[in-house]
Amino acid sequence: MEPKKIKTLLERFYAGETNRKEEIFLQEFFSQPDVPEALSAEKEHFRLLMQWQSDNPLGESFDSQIMEMISTPHAPERRFNSWYALAGVAASILLVLALWMGNHQNKESILPGTTNNPALAYVQVRTALQMVSGTLNEGMSPAAKAATEITSAMEKASEIGAMGAAVKPVRKLSEMERARQLMESLNSVYVNLEPIKK
Numbered sequence: 001m002e003p004k005k006i007k008t009l010l011e012r013f014y015a016g017e018t019n020r021k022e023e024i025f026l027q028e029f030f031s032q033p034d035v036p037e038a039l040s041a042e043k044e045h046f047r048l049l050m051q052w053q054s055d056n057p058l059g060e061s062f063d064s065q066i067m068e069m070i071s072t073p074h075a076p077e078r079r080f081n082s083w084y085a086l087a088g089v090a091a092s093i094l095l096v097l098a099l100w101m102g103n104h105q106n107k108e109s110i111l112p113g114t115t116n117n118p119a120l121a122y123v124q125v126r127t128a129l130q131m132v133s134g135t136l137n138e139g140m141s142p143a144a145k146a147a148t149e150i151t152s153a154m155e156k157a158s159e160i161g162a163m164g165a166a167v168k169p170v171r172k173l174s175e176m177e178r179a180r181q182l183m184e185s186l187n188s189v190y191v192n193l194e195p196i197k198k
Contacts, residue, residue, distance in 0.1 A: 003036050009041060 012018050013026060029035070030046035115121050132154065 003038060060162060 009018065009022060009026060013023065018026075027046055027050055030039070030043045035043045049055075115124070164195070
């Protein structure tokens, strides 16, 4: 058989469209010693397939068993995983231990930098806030200076706007000069208005 026909039959085989007779033909073809080199990979595949089929025969009741398994509804099994339960118990024990340890620590041990005296705490907080305020004021002074400079520049810009109002009459004068020049050019044009003689 031609290699093209074999390849077409192989494509049908891999798509599951071959009948039993065609499958037997493919097995016999690939069991021959003189298989074309282009089909050597398929030859190895069919050799392994035949070996597997001889080791694991399907039996006559295989189809009926598969159909029975498909048609029988199975309720999903709900398995209780003991690892989840153990993890939950361990987490609960750790939580209880942490809470108990936190409440039964030595109450008199104070963190460094803290005090139990409210007056002293007030003085320390006030000093810290004054230091923060001073630092903020130093940082804000360049911004305030820049804001003052921007304000003075805006005032100068508004003065320039007032100058623009004074320039408007000068613009009108230049327009009048242009009109005068146009009139002179019209005067230089000679127009003969004498009647035409017949």
